[in-house]
């Protein structure tokens with residue numbers, strides 16, 4: 001029976017307040033409005049940014065409204081479309097996007113950036129274009145994280161924040177292209193434009209950092225140095241192409257001095273994939289002063305770097321990257337193709353699979369450093385046979 005046009009009752013993990021675990025609730029998801037699409041989420045990853053918003057809002061992160069449904073790294077199927085939607089139909093396989101691509105604004109028309117600002121102000125405060133969310137719980141509005149909210153069996157997103165992907169894509173794998181893997185990989189190939197035979201240092205070996213390593217390897221860098229305070233990450237990093245490892249805790253010197261020494265003057269490219277102001281400084285200073293490029297991928301909203309002019313005056317470049325520089329609507333389907341054609345790794349990032357009602361465990365595993373990515377199945381396995389594989 002079609003659910004189009006009706007309110008859907010389903011399960012979601014709701015964040016009622018900052019600093020408290022998520023709670024599984026029955027929520028109501030309203031039908032999509034003009035230029036919106038309602039999707040059934042099949043699988044979602046849990047990204048460090050979800051953790052950060054839940055546990056650091058009001059501390060490291062600025063205030064955001066609660067209650068909130070987090071989650072922004074997902075894949076699913078279109079359930080129904082709102083008025084004036086022309087590019088999607090029920091049943092299409094899709095990846096929702098926290099960064100839109102409207103294909104009309106000045107930024108979308110520029111090749112210099114991927115930062116489309118369509119609906120930006122609204123999605124940053126948890127609502128869609130009309131200023132409200134489509135999710136509610138016991139009559140109370142529940143905000144949508146970055147305009148996505150994939151920790152819900154159904155959600156509604158703008159049609160400019162959705163990528164249609166090939167029908168044979170395994171959703172419980174390609175969900176990772178909704179954030180972490182695309183971000184780290186794009187940081188290396190789009191933002192850094194890592195060169196053949198170069199030396200690279202990647203700080204932080206979570207999914208984002210490992211994907212950056214994958215990008216460095218695909219770009220045929222000669223030395224790829226993985227830096228992490230958790231040595232358990234080194235084995236995985238090797239699988240993605242890291243050639244050497246450094247644990248800052250095993251050195252009495254600053255880690256940047258260790259790297260400068262190891263590379264006789266500094267690396268060509270450094271990627272900060274931790275989100276720590278101190279590590280950002282180390283990453284910048286680990287690059288060669290003449291032409292080193294440092295890409296900030298990790299997220300923080302605390303005052304970050306105190307950049308001493310001398311550190312960049314000689315010729316270093318400091319850059320940031322959002323969603324790896326990808327033009328989201330057009331590039332995510334190509335990344336899915338690259339995975340299907342075995343150019344990109346995805347399976348290797350998935351260390352755990354859990355059902356929605358154990359989502360708090362996924363947060364714990366991430367924070368403990370035990371997991372790289374946990375993929376959450378939104379539906380019982382019988383209703384979602386893909387997750388059994």
Ligand SMILES: NC(=O)c1ccc[n+]([C@@H]2O[C@H](COP(=O)([O-])OP(=O)(O)OC[C@H]3O[C@@H](n4cnc5c(N)ncnc54)[C@H](O)[C@@H]3O)[C@@H](O)[C@H]2O)c1
Nearest residue numbers: 048049204205206207208228229230274275298299322323
């Ligand atoms: N720019 C973007 O568009 C974007 C997108 C996604 C995620 N992010 C950010 O990227 C960062 C990484 O995300 P993730 O999901 O891979 O996180 P993660 O928690 O899985 O990985 C972080 C890694 O950093 C390591 N680490 C912690 N302190 C360190 C230190 N002092 N030195 C070296 N390593 C250290 C941890 O051991 C861990 O392995 C987060 O800040 C996240 O918010 C940014």
Ligand SMILES: [Zn+2]
Nearest residue numbers: 047049179180
């Ligand atoms: Zn993310």
Ligand SMILES: [Zn+2]
Nearest residue numbers: 102105108116
């Ligand atoms: Zn745009």
